[in-house]
Amino acid sequence: MSAASPELRSLLLSRIRDVPDYPQPGVTFKDITPLLADPSAFGALTEALAELCVRHGATKVVGLEARGFILAAPAAIRAGLGFVPARKAGKLPGATLSQAYELEYGAAEIEVHAEDLVPSDRVMVIDDVLATGGTGEASLQLIRRAGAEVAGVSVLMELGFLAGRQRLTPALAGAPLEALITV
Incomplete structure (x- = not known):
């Protein structure tokens, strides 16, 4: 399901390059x-990501490390919202909230500063790609543990064949998931 107009979808796809066999053979x-x-x-x-933030009533934007930062920060500024980075464990100084999650071959953990999300916040999560959904699911758990509300998740691209949407849907608890393009 694509949240972008045909014109925007075409523009975005024309600027995304496929790199075969990276970072390992068989992966594009x-x-x-x-x-x-x-x-x-x-x-x-x-502009499209900022519009989604506004449409869903977000008060803050969480960007997922690392390429999600690149997309979320300007979208937050454009929408007039604060930006909160969700970083890999051990990258933020001071008090943090953390959430562990399982990867296909191991485990990982993301963190936010403890004071950056408060119960009155409605948070839009932005990332570049929805693949298997593990990082997105962990971010939703982290936001709720901070007492904030999830406004939704927006991604540039959903890799539909990896079924991340199915994994993420229960964690969304009715909040929207919007991919500008799905491949």
Whole structure:
């Protein structure tokens, strides 16, 4: 399901490069750096993500490390909202809230500063790609543990064949998940 107009979808897809066999054989990496290098495409993406934040009544935007930071920060500014980075464990100084999650071959953990999310916040999570949904699911758990409400999740691209939406849907608890493009 695509949340982008056909024109925006076409523009975004034309600026995403497939890199075969990266980072390992059999994987096709979706490289968004050509999109980021094009100010028109990056601006259109930022505008679309900011509009989703506003439409869903967000008061803060959480960006997931690392490429989610690149998309979430300008979308937050454009929407007039605060930006909160969700970082890998051990990267933030001071008091943090953390959430562990399982990966296909191991485990990981994300953190936010404890004071950055409060119960009155409605939080939009932004990331570049929805793949298996593990990081997204952990971010939703972390937001709720902070006492904040989930406004939704927005991603540039959903890799539909990896079934991340199915994993993430129960954790959304009715909040929207919007992918600008689905491949």
